[in-house]
Amino acid sequence: MSSALATPTAFRSKKAVALLLTGLLTVAGLTAIPSSASATTAANPTIVFDGNTLTTSVPATESSTRISSDSFRVSTEALSRTAITTRAGYTFGGWSLTRGGAATTEITTTTTADTSLRLFAVWNTFVMYDGNGADGGSLLGDKTRDVYRFGDNLTLATQSRLTKSGFAFGGWMPSTLSTIRLTSYQAGSSDVGDVTLYAAWIKTVTFNGNNSTSGNIPAARVFTSGGTALKLPVLSEMTLRKSGYDFEGWSITSSGPVIGNPGSYIPLVAEQTLFAIWKVQSTKATDRVFFNPGKSTLRSGQKLVLRELADSLKGKAAIKISLAATRARSSSKSLGKARNTAVVNYLTSLGVVATYTRTNTIGTGLSTGTKSNRVTVTASWTN
Numbered sequence: 001m002s003s004a005l006a007t008p009t010a011f012r013s014k015k016a017v018a019l020l021l022t023g024l025l026t027v028a029g030l031t032a033i034p035s036s037a038s039a040t041t042a043a044n045p046t047i048v049f050d051g052n053t054l055t056t057s058v059p060a061t062e063s064s065t066r067i068s069s070d071s072f073r074v075s076t077e078a079l080s081r082t083a084i085t086t087r088a089g090y091t092f093g094g095w096s097l098t099r100g101g102a103a104t105t106e107i108t109t110t111t112t113a114d115t116s117l118r119l120f121a122v123w124n125t126f127v128m129y130d131g132n133g134a135d136g137g138s139l140l141g142d143k144t145r146d147v148y149r150f151g152d153n154l155t156l157a158t159q160s161r162l163t164k165s166g167f168a169f170g171g172w173m174p175s176t177l178s179t180i181r182l183t184s185y186q187a188g189s190s191d192v193g194d195v196t197l198y199a200a201w202i203k204t205v206t207f208n209g210n211n212s213t214s215g216n217i218p219a220a221r222v223f224t225s226g227g228t229a230l231k232l233p234v235l236s237e238m239t240l241r242k243s244g245y246d247f248e249g250w251s252i253t254s255s256g257p258v259i260g261n262p263g264s265y266i267p268l269v270a271e272q273t274l275f276a277i278w279k280v281q282s283t284k285a286t287d288r289v290f291f292n293p294g295k296s297t298l299r300s301g302q303k304l305v306l307r308e309l310a311d312s313l314k315g316k317a318a319i320k321i322s323l324a325a326t327r328a329r330s331s332s333k334s335l336g337k338a339r340n341t342a343v344v345n346y347l348t349s350l351g352v353v354a355t356y357t358r359t360n361t362i363g364t365g366l367s368t369g370t371k372s373n374r375v376t377v378t379a380s381w382t383n
Contacts, residue, residue, distance in 0.1 A: 042112035089193020093122040100151020123150035125193030137161035170202035203267035215239030234351035245278035
């Protein structure tokens with residue numbers, strides 16, 4: 001009886017030991033896991049060919065296979081396909097996994113579950129560099145061009161040893177003369193290949209208030225070789241002032257003389273500083289501008305009136321000025337015209353676009369003394 005009861009107990013004990021040993025072996029890595037337990041079935045992706053925005057003939061979509069059942073890598077047969085472009089200046093350079101990326105020699109997917117993969121055509125061209133009148137040196141390594149891949153952002157060559165006497169290098173331009181400055185290049189979908197960029201040679205003018213007491217110093221201005229001469233700021237175009245002084249113009253030194261062609265100025269050097277020139281204000285007795293008989297040259301007091309008038313023009317469309325002058329009985333009647341011309345020329349120098357019309361009223365002169373005619377001229381200037 002006891003023997004019979006002992007058998008099941010012994011059996012259960014052996015089974016427990018066997019299970020325990022199996023568990024220990026598994027933990028120790030001694031129990032092999034069947035290879036089928038780690039295998040996956042990766043999707044075979046469909047390859048879609050993309051012309052990368054250019055007018056081109058691309059291969060038809062095709063199916064591809066994995067290198068192995070669980071690999072990210074895909075068979076490379078699709079890379080042998082070609083695309084034909086009608087884009088001038090570009091040549092086909094293979095296929096890329098990214099738009100604008102370099103050509104690849106291997107095709108991979110992000111996950112094994114990817115069912116579609118897009119390949120982008122690679123288009124190659126050149127960016128050529130033109131010294132545009134440089135008179136010395138060369139680009140580093142005598143470089144004349146860079147290989148460019150459509151969609152990429154190319155950092156352009158620096159000027160390095162390339163020089164032009166009296167000028168500084170100001171970047172690259174898309175033509176021999178342009179307001180566009182480039183330090184990098186990225187072609188647009190409508191741009192042709194084999195582009196040439198031209199060195200921009202510039203002279204920069206900065207301004208010095210020269211002890212001004214209020215207002216803002218004008219922003220720097222840039223002259224580009226071959227371009228239009230600069231128009232220097234005039235009083236009516238800026239807020240710069242010096243209390244008790246009149247603005248006379250700009251000079252390359254702090255003490256003058258002023259530049260004689262402020263409307264058409266070409267800097268002397270690559271980095272030019274111009275100084276505001278100030279003159280102690282004249283005393284103004286009247287707002288009326290008088291000319292002596294036979295005279296049509298503006299005096300300092302007359303200029304002061306007109307300068308203040310030009311200052312008041314900001315935000316206004318037009319002004320009207322009445323000018324009175326006396327002339328001797330025998331003097332030329334052209335004085336009125338000469339006077340108006342002098343005023344127009346001076347207003348022009350202050351940045352006011354001026355024209356005039358003239359009407360004459362001839363009086364009978366004085367009742368006693370030498371007879372003379374008085375001509376009152378009304379002139380209108382449109383700003």
